[in-house]
Amino acid sequence: MRQSDGVSFTSSSIKIPLLSSNLSLSQTLASQLARTRLSAFELIHSLRNRSYVKNYPTRSTESTQSELGIRSLIRSSPLLCSASLSLTTQNHNIGRSPLLYSASLLLTQPGSAESTQSGLEVPLKGQSAAAGGYDEERVLISEVLVRNKEGEELERKDLEMEALTALKACQANSALTAREVQEDVDRIIDSGYFSSCTPVAVDTRDGIRLVFQTFSFQELVFHPNVARLASSYLLVEPNGEFHRLVCEGANVLPSKFLEDAFCDGHGKVVNLKRLDEVINSINGWYTERGLFGLVSGVDIFSGGIIRLQVAESEVSDISICFLDRKTGEPTKGKTKPETILRQLTTKKGQVYSMLQGKRDVDTVSTMGLMTDVSIITQPTGDAGKVDLLLNVVERPSGRFSAGGGISSGITSDPLSGVFGSFAYSDRNLFGRNQKLNISLERGQIDSIFRINFTDPWIEGDDNQTSRTIIVQNSRTPGTLVHGNQHDNSSLSIGRVTAGVEFSRPIRPKWSGTAGLIFQHAGVHDEKGNPTIKDFYSSPLTASGKPYDNMLLAKFESVYTGSGDKGSSMFAFNMDQGLPVMPEWLFFNRVNARASKGVEIGPARLLLRLSGGHVLGNFSPHEAFAIGGTNSVRGYKEGAVGSGRSYMVGSSEVSVPMVILQGQGLSLEVDMDMGLAFG
Template identity: 30%
Template sequence: VRVLVAEVLITGAPPQLEEEIYRVIKTRPGRATTRSQLQEDVNAIFATGFFSSVDVQPEDTPLGVRISFIVRANPVLRQVAVKTEPPGEGQRIVNQEKINEIFSEQYGSILNLRDLQEGIKKLNDWYKEEGYDLAQVIDAEQVTPDGTVTLVVAEGVIEAVKVRFLDEDGNPIVDENGNPLPSMTDQEEPVGGNTRPFIITREVELKSGSVFNRKKAQRDLQRVFGLGIFDDVRFSFEPGTDPRQVVIVVDVIEKSSGSIAAGAGLSSASGFFGTVSYQQQNLGGNNQTLGGEFQLGTRELLFDLSFTDPWIAGDPFRTSYTVNAFRRRSISLVFNGGSGENNIKVPNDDNDGDRPRIVRTGGGVTFRRPLSQDVFKRSEWTASLGLKYQHVAIEDSDGDVRPESTDGELLSFSDSGEDDLTTVQLGAVRDLRNSTTQPTNGSLLRLGMEQSIPIGSGSILMNRLRGSYSFYIPVEFTNFTEGPQALAFNIQGGTILGDLPPYEAFIVGGSNSVRGFAEGDLASGRSYLQATAEYRFPIFSVIGGALFVDAGTDLGSAGSVPGEPGEQRDLPGTGLGYGLGVRVQSPLGPIRVDFGLNTEGDSRLHFGIGEKF
């Protein structure tokens, strides 16, 4: 039914809003209208966002129908507040300062619900930008008379963190009836896998009662994957017992963590030999490593056993420890360098001399701990404390003890040719590098002290001090291809105070020392100082290059080593090496090939894994 409109009145609107109402309605005096048209006008007035209620009243008059729009404007907005759901859980992420920043332009004006909705969208966007992907505004309470609007936010509170094992295809492992196994809390024993759940959850910073954050979650996944016992790690979600909360599930695919190998060979130190090795990286599901290698030769039985716990259960500071036992046999670079010239020999049955073998039998324990109260942040400092015992014997190739060289110089500290060396080791590392594999910025400081306890054969009282400092400067000198470029510098040195068994002297020269010299062919002394400068640059794809200069010296201390092995071998004592190298990136790290020239007029090709420093 259409009726003629005689008059249109607005009641309850502030003067500044009457014009807005007249602008949006289509009902006009002198024109016909219908009930549906009036409803559209009511909707249009609501759509302006300024009004909490709108009503329309038609009234007959002699000239036609008078239409009255009765409205109630929203109060002036004074403040927007936030409360989180569920009440009392977690800690509110957004602060009042950020809320005011988003809504401040609306303060002091009549509340407009459209503008308020835009502000809510900005608040939701802020949560996403900060990594709170599950957070969102779920309700807005009725504005109070004093102009306060309270937004209700479900920030994504975590009810629990659980663990679930997946098969190699990434599907949940099922029971004998084909039903997926349930996820596990850190208090439960593993079902469907080997790793104990708490080994995984202790690497996760997201905890029950905290708010889910994507950035934290990514770091958590990296830490869990970094354990080295999983092929894949991912997060999934389960509903909590409270629908306003969520259960975080760490889904893992375990990798094979054990290996065994056997082999045979021939070496100058051991003669013909056979080896058996065993490695288990996830012993008992505790992420503990057990390794062992046995070598049985025609001359010696050698072995090396170790057990490492990377994080002692219940320790709040990520303290680790390693226990090892060993029997090792080697050619000492103090007495025999890589070039084979002027080597020191011991008598043998053939009277033509033999290279001395250093046989070390013993064991030890070392504790390490990052010096940070927050185990989820990279610690600048790491400290270590260890205790080691070694029984050291000087032998010939047949395994007979030979305390003296063919020149009558004592090669051990005691006259018997067998020493007992018990040492306490202290170390500290400060790592400020931007990368552990290809640093281009930052520095690395290493400090170490080793103090022997004078017990057993030889009663050795020795103190070894060492220090190393590396720093890196990013540069862009070449443009062969994109990749990191840096100038890398290292200076290191050490000295030994007190007693000095000859085989414990510092050696200088070789692939990890001064390149261009064979291993141990530059110096052998009580003290040493060494410096390196490198320019590292990419060439193409996985190939990089390096230019280097190395320098080293024994600081004139060769004569203070008992038996003076450095002087007997006529080592230079001080020298310089320089050259160029190639780096090939591989899963094991950079494969390093360096060609070096030295100040003695010789050259050498060096191979290694990983950068020198």
């Protein structure tokens, strides 16, 4: 509701001047009443174009005519019957006011001499009326009606009932204050069915109407001598019916969501309150998904058309800033910017999502190259655009370690007791997030030399396919399959392996791996000489030669749950021997394993099931070994048995037991129950 700035309302007693002897009292009153009626209707005509309109935050309204000064609308010193309005200026003497009948309301310019001298200036909005020496007066209303802006009855009676239902204080035969009238006007606007509402007071006896269109009711004070009003009615302007929706700028907002939000209002009168709820639901849709978007404007046109203007912030540019680990100042980074940018799911031209940005931060962190990652949004000169700045702090990529010693109690050959390890790794080779690991480990019996190169994301591939190249020379104890020899001699299995594997995500939580692996394997005695038979003259190789050669095609699929204690895991792999050469082994091996965790109060139950089978001609040391931490806990590797087929089911219960609760000591008890077939 627009304010009447620069105008205050005052009341004071008026001296009645003596009439001239050559004029009769009736002639003077008739002349003054005629001028009064003319001035009043001019006032009503000028103010009728103004109304109390509820401005919703997202509702755009057209600007009206510039506000005119009240003293340009009213002639000076008019006489109003019953209740009169008189405007005075600073040079107008109140002592020369015309004859007023019954009572008067005097409009003066703030700061005028008359208002300050009289000491009866009415306080402005926000000031207490009682502080001026009088209480807010009530005016008796005999009848309350609802009319349209032309003063006629509403065509739709349901809208008239909505307006009447919204009224709380304005009832027939009730005494009201201006504040109560204004509150009811606000209630009608808040109902949402009307775009404007103007209260009009009518004196049914003399036909004089007082229209409040631009005045604030909180600034209008009725004085004790104001005459009784015979009737009053409200001029309302109902909204039109909704028939069509036009939405602009909503690129990611689903059209189905808009259809569902507006379907119940189609063909009905536009309810601004309901429209405000729909706008809030649209803004909530963006907020729930972390998207930078909201309804920036709403226009209601004739013909039942509602236009929604949606503002969405699109990503204009993404840049990377490397920060020094110690000072936090910008520095030059080792990692290629394109290596980091391709990890981001947020792309240029997309509507920026904070949730998606958080996932991108987590993805960059899992690369293992950064100690800290953060995204900062920056405004651009273009409206509806936003720039993203990715701040990263790199960690050292290279690592080297070495160690060794000599076992005591070795008397025959001192070199046999030497053990040691060497390892070098670079997790960011050439600045492309490529991993290189070179390691050498040597024990009393076993040893392994391994070179591993991994490219987590092959350049130019859109499916995030990784590539791993392996070269390995290992020597492991043969007791895993063949057991201990009766002559107390020991066997070892030597393998030379080289291969390449490709992995990629198939779907969320699912990954697949395929590759080719060549293996050259044989059995050696404790002196390192190749052997083809054990103590019982059983063959140790499938080909009958000191070494078995095989080319394996590998396929594997893995499902990983959320990673919490109650998640599930499933893995299936298959190895197929390809007889490229006549002496190369030809066999098929399948293996599957699954696990499921269940929370039972403070305890945790872990269920495991695994099984496998081999078809064809394969080396004895390629048989399934049962026992150990990967199959049946509590036994050494292969201590339960080995075979061509196997199935293992096990369950594990973990129960934390607090011994000294106050000291923070705890004990975890594990119990295993398993069944194995081999």
